[in-house]
Amino acid sequence: MRKAAAAHEMTASGHALGRTEATKVRLNLFETIRPYLYVTPALAFFGVFFFFPIAYVIYLSFHDWSLLNLDEIEWVGLANFTALFEDADFRQVLGTTLIYTLSTVALGIGIAFFLALWLNRKAKIFGLVQAAVFSPHIISLVSVAMLWMWLMDPQYGLLNALLEFIGLPGYTWLSDTKSALLSLIIVSVWKGVGYNTLVFIAGLQSIPRDIYEAASLDRSPWWRTLTRITIPMLSPTLFFLLVINTISSFQVFDTIYIMTQGGPVNSTNMLVFYIYEQGMDFYNGGIASAASVILLGIVGLLTLLHFRVMEKRVHYR
Numbered sequence: 001m002r003k004a005a006a007a008h009e010m011t012a013s014g015h016a017l018g019r020t021e022a023t024k025v026r027l028n029l030f031e032t033i034r035p036y037l038y039v040t041p042a043l044a045f046f047g048v049f050f051f052f053p054i055a056y057v058i059y060l061s062f063h064d065w066s067l068l069n070l071d072e073i074e075w076v077g078l079a080n081f082t083a084l085f086e087d088a089d090f091r092q093v094l095g096t097t098l099i100y101t102l103s104t105v106a107l108g109i110g111i112a113f114f115l116a117l118w119l120n121r122k123a124k125i126f127g128l129v130q131a132a133v134f135s136p137h138i139i140s141l142v143s144v145a146m147l148w149m150w151l152m153d154p155q156y157g158l159l160n161a162l163l164e165f166i167g168l169p170g171y172t173w174l175s176d177t178k179s180a181l182l183s184l185i186i187v188s189v190w191k192g193v194g195y196n197t198l199v200f201i202a203g204l205q206s207i208p209r210d211i212y213e214a215a216s217l218d219r220s221p222w223w224r225t226l227t228r229i230t231i232p233m234l235s236p237t238l239f240f241l242l243v244i245n246t247i248s249s250f251q252v253f254d255t256i257y258i259m260t261q262g263g264p265v266n267s268t269n270m271l272v273f274y275i276y277e278q279g280m281d282f283y284n285g286g287i288a289s290a291a292s293v294i295l296l297g298i299v300g301l302l303t304l305l306h307f308r309v310m311e312k313r314v315h316y317r
Contacts, residue, residue, distance in 0.1 A: 054296065057289050057292050058289075058293055060073075060285065060286065060289040061080055061081070061286065061289040061290040061292070061293045062075060062076065062077055062078070062080070063075055063076060063286055063289075064076045064079070064080070064286045065285045065286055066283045066284065066285055067283045067285055068283050076286065080286045080287055080289070080290035081290050081293075081294070083290075084287065084290055084294065089266060089269075090274070090291070092266060092269070093266070093269050093270060093271060093274045094271070096181060096267070096268065096269060096270055097250065097271045099181065100181065100184065100185060100188075100249060100252065100270060101246060101249040101250055103185045104185055104188045104192070104245065104249045105242065105245045105246055105249055107189045108188070108189045108192050108193050108245055109196055109238070109241055109242065109245060111196075112193045112194075112197040112200055113196075113200055115133060115197045115200075116197050116198075116200030116203075116204060117204070117230075119133070119197065119201060120201050120204045120205065133193065133194040133197050133198075134194035134195065134197070134198055135194065136190055136191045136193075136194055137191060137192065137195040139191075141191065141254040141255065142254060142258060144187065144190075144191050144255075145187065145254060145255050145258040145259050146258065148183075148190075148259070149258070149259055152173035152174055152183055154170060154171075154172050154173065154175060157173070159173070174259060176264070177264050177265050177267040180260055180263070180264060180267050180268045181267055181268050183259075184252075184255055184256065184259065184260065184268055187255055187259070188249070188255065192245065192248070196241055196245070199237055199240070200234065200237060200241075202237070203233075203234045203236070203237035204230070204234065207229075207230070207233045207234075211229055211233075212225065212229065215229060235310070239306070242306055242310070243306050246299075246302055246306070247303070250271065250272070250295065250298065250299050250302075251272055252270055252272060252273075253272040253273055253276065256268055256269070256270060256273045257273060257276075262274075262277065271291065271294075271295045271298075272295070274291060275288050275291045275292050275295065276288075278291060
């Protein structure tokens, strides 16, 4: 009897120990997968609204199809990409987009940097100027485009009136192939410079003041302080603005659609508007998809290049 009781107790203890071990295994498994459960909704959202559309547009870029007849989709391989790069208009669009991007990024960041150096002061008047400079950024781009269309009107616009007032001839802003792209660049820089300025000001205010005090005690010239302290300490901010402004410039659409429709003579047509034209006006879905993939590749390549070039030049404290 004693042996049987002892055996029964050992069996019960074994079952209890087994249940405890199984419980520990389940808890460990739950702790392992719990972080993935937390991010699953976000991953599902990105999968449905980000990764799937990208994969699907890449798939469509290898087909000939039209919005007028979605039942007929024909595999054409790389024919759409070949047709694009053989098209002189598309090459012009690529060149125009590149010129626009380089100009708006360089001017927008350059002007904002010097504005930030001037406005980084504690007087109330500079706070008001900061608000005035930032205000175009929060205005609807449609409203901005309409405003600048009036300002640049050859006959009734304020800009030509000011030029004539000081004795200079008027300018054909949006109706001339030589000035239309410049006009769009002016509008883009005017709208975006306020945001860039405030980001630079935030970066300047995060630089420790004792560094400038040490430079002042060493009687460092202003230009040396600027190039040896301010710019290196602002490199993370500069890197952020470079990436954001580059991507934003490649995505320009509203101002073109409202102000120029890609004209005159295709001089302001850029990639996103070209994709819109091919897909919605000419119903050439295959060409539009291929151009979208090219845009995705260019933006991705430039972003990667920014990271590669700047990673050794950006100084994080």
